[in-house]
Amino acid sequence: MMDVGLLYSRIRPDEKLLLTELRERGHEVHKVDVREATFGLDAPPEPLAECDVVLDRCLATSRSKYASRFVEHYDLPVVNSPETAKVCSDKIETTLALDEAGVPTPETTVAFTRDSALEAIESFGYPCVLKPVVGSWGRLMAKLESRSAAEAVLEHKETLGHYEHSVFYIQQFVEKPGRDVRVVTLDGEPLAAMSRSSDHWLTNAATGAETAAFDLDDEAAQLARQASAAVGGGLLGVDLMELGDGADPDYTVHEVNHTVEFKALNAAVDVDVAAGIIDWLEAKFAAEDDAATAAPEVEP
């Protein structure tokens, strides 16, 4: 039996599935609402003190980044690690990590002024994509199809947004076959995958894309493993796009999500996703606990 901490500010259906699975298996769950908790330097919020592992399921990226960092500071195991949270919560960090690991990812340029951003956009040609550095669920994504549109969006971001919106993340537009692929991985191993299809260029489940189970080929599975390793592993949602619609496509990885939602995936596939996650959690922390308590070798 494990004592499992859960950092949250909203119990989504995803968290409900995890809570149900944990309790059915006899684990003790300690919920910590990060809107109410405070995180000091010396000791964790009380419910977390005796936890074997803490699950970071914060809805807000900012809270996830710092709460997981504090949990690590308290010497408590946390899923996902603050290093993973830091990379995955920032599209620039994610892109750099993927590129440095040799994982194919869409061509990306970052600029810090409207003029240099426009220059980069014109260099990509139209259409290209402008994304917020921090964001999810398809929000604030712009497909730029003309110079006039680019000028307007850049002006709006620079004028109306806070300073982070003046970090312009510009990416090639990838012609995908009307869908992208979401893979949930557990320390790199694919648990389940789904396609997300839409007539719209945004194919997030959150924006109403149709989902279906997706059979990963060897290449996609390997890229998911590599993408996971690039950002530090853990419980992740790796997003890939197929390049072309042939029988044997190449792929590019455009995003990795560290507080991955999986209710849509769970409905689309035959795999019990929550059960798979808890299986992994039990194996991981039982294995780490065994290693920590193993007796040291005695010198003759």
Place this chain on the structure above:
Amino acid sequence: MSDANCVTCGGDVALPGDVEVGEIVDCGGCGTELEVVGVDPAELAAAPDLAEDWGE
């Protein structure tokens, strides 16, 4: 199943038996998004608005 009242329209909102503090439910009457802030007795509050850094 238990009931609580919508904080906007006062209508009854049915809650499942396994409802959790922190869950979000919609008022069937006025459509307000509500957060479960208490389970025994059941209590609802207006759910926080979507913030820019929310997501996965």
